[in-house]
Amino acid sequence: MIFTALYALASSAVIYHLKQYTVPQYHAPGIIITFFILLSLSFWLSALYFLMQIP
Amino acid sequence: MLTLSDNEKVLIVVHKHWFVMVGPIITFAVLLFAPIIVLLVLPLITKDFNQVLVAIFTNFSLSLYVMILIIFMFLIWMDFYLDMWIITSKRIIDIEQRGLFSREISEIPLVHIQDITMDVNGVIRTFLKFGTIRLQTAGEREFAIRDIPHLYKIKDLILKYSQIERSSK
Structure with missing residues (x-):
């Protein structure tokens, strides 16, 4: 459970950064x-x- | 993310060259296949144990191990991808991602650029045509972006638009 929680947290953080800071026209991320x-x-x-x- | 002023347009978004990711990808591949050695040795170590339990526990551990590798690779790729220069007709936005929750953003008005230096060192960089561009501004600050492709195109773009900006002032 702890592993899942930490993994979900790290994944969410990375996905947030990519969604927030990628230039809109780029679809690769x-x-x-x-x-x-x-x-x-x-x-x-x-x-x-x-x-x-x-x- | 980006607010453009009137008459400003994005000319190019510069990311690092794909070759920068080759090292991490090779490391990832080696670590991905390293458990094969463990799997070959495991039957010798666990011959006195319940083999069904050993198999279940091994598969469980392998799944977690691959998940850890995937998240680390994803993190490394994010760091690589989010380091960029956004060159507009009026400024350069230098974005440097430093892991999670740490980001440095600098804006350099094109009119303040005094000097551009291009740096290509080494056999691989020469053949794959990527390197470093350094900018010197009027405030004597230096900005650099490392391991980017299309150096000449970017240099020409910066020079052209910085001259346009200077002549319009």
């Missing part, structure tokens, strides 16, 4: 943010799945 969120979510769900398997 948006694509990378989406990719990052999808990857993070996949590995987080995978970690959660294996955590639930531990008796």
Whole structure:
């Protein structure tokens, strides 16, 4: 839970900075943010799945 | 983020050259594949343990490890991407991101620019055509942006618009 909270905090901070300080016409950061969120979510769900398997 | 005055337009936004990210990407790739060594050695160390539990715990740890790598890589990329110069027809906005929650922004009116120096050092920078531009202003302050591409184009743009600004004053 602590790991998830810290990870979410760090991710939010990075995404905030990118959204706030990217010049509007540039779309690459948006694509990378989406990719990052999808990857993070996949590995987080995978970690959660294996955590639930531990008796 | 950016408020432009009347008759001001953004000419170019300068980011660092992609080669700056090669080192971190190689480090990321090495660290990503390093657990393979652990996975090869693990069966020898844990042969007396419950193999199902070992497998579950290994997969769980690997997932967390990859997540940590991803967030660090994302942070490094953010720092790389948010270092930029925004060159408008009236000023240069020098933005330097220093990790999270630390950012330095300087504005240099084009009319105050006295001197431009371009610096290309090394084999890789010479072949990939990227380097450093330094500006000296009337207040004797120096501004620099390192490892950027299209040096000549940027230099010509700054010189052209700084002359236009001076002649319009």
